[in-house]
Amino acid sequence: MINTLIFDFGDVFINLDKEGAMKNALNLFKVESFENDMLQTNINYETGKISTPQFINFYLSKFPFLNKEDIIDAWNYILNDFPKQRFDFVNKLSSHSNYNLILLSNTNELHINHIEQHLDFFHDFKDCFNEFYLSHEIELRKPDREIFEYVLKKNYLKPNECLFIDDTKENTDTAEAMGFHIWNIDENTEDIVNLFEVKKELF
Template identity: 55%
Template sequence: MVKTIIFDFGNVFINLDIEGALLHALKTFNIESLSNEMTAFNNLYEQGLISTDEFLEFYTENFPKLSKEDLIEVWNFMLKDFPKHRLEFLQNLKKENKYKLILLSNTNALHIKWIKENIPFYEDFKNCFNAFYLSHEIHLVKPNNNIFEFVLNENNLKAKACLFIDDNKDNINTAESLGFKTWHINPNTEDVVNLFNTKNHLFD
């Protein structure tokens, strides 16, 4: 029986377009697509394997006319959707007090800073969860640590009693390999608030 629901932050609750934001920042350099080197570097940043300062340094060294302020400002472009009805869904779910609610996020320091400053109900959203883990912080302290195993150990949980919800199939596969129940959503067609209207067998 599921006792804990673990949500991924990116795209389940907020749609972040990392590549779109960078291309928006680099448009003055007539760049229409990211190089393999940029993509690899961005992936390291998303995973928390490099710091925000290293991320900014990489782009400002490669594009001397691009300032850190330019890059930070363009993160405004990344906020695509943060519908308030999802906050209400979480608040109602917490009131039921049937499950422990945990949020995992690859969201890094730049994103979190912008989100905190621009979403008036961010703290209310965060308070819906019993625990909130930023994977980039975990990776920077423990680079070889699997975030799923970290969360299980931190909360003394059994994977089979956890439901993990994400739009990323790779993350879903990793969670399933560890014994989690999972629900793979498509954020464009299937909203997380439909969780209790479908796939009810997940809670058996």
């Protein structure tokens, strides 16, 4: 029996422009691909190992022809719209069901600050969840087993009583191997508002 729903944030609730953001960044940085030190810095930032000033200063030192605003704008380029019907869905779920609702997102301070500033209903959205776990705050990230173990232990959960929804297959693969029910949602063809139709066999 499912008693807990664990949701990713990006491309589950808020739409992301991953391809556009990558093209924009590569053009801005004048490189053909992200180098290893850039990838590691991004991971360090996403897991709270470095601060926002340290993150920005890394890119400024690597690309001195850019300024702080260039870096921030490029980093936040990925963030797209948040369809209101998805908020309405989880808000209704929070108000009219007994499910334990958890958000589990790989994210960072700049992204969350940007969303807070530009999304009128962000705080109402956040209040829909019993727990709201952000990777940079708990210093763990998907797809590592440790982040799932953290959520289970903190909330006294059993994996087989949880449904984990995420658009990234390596994240749902880890969860599935640990005994979670999963929905590897396709952001191009599926929508979280149809959860109970798509996964009706679980409910």
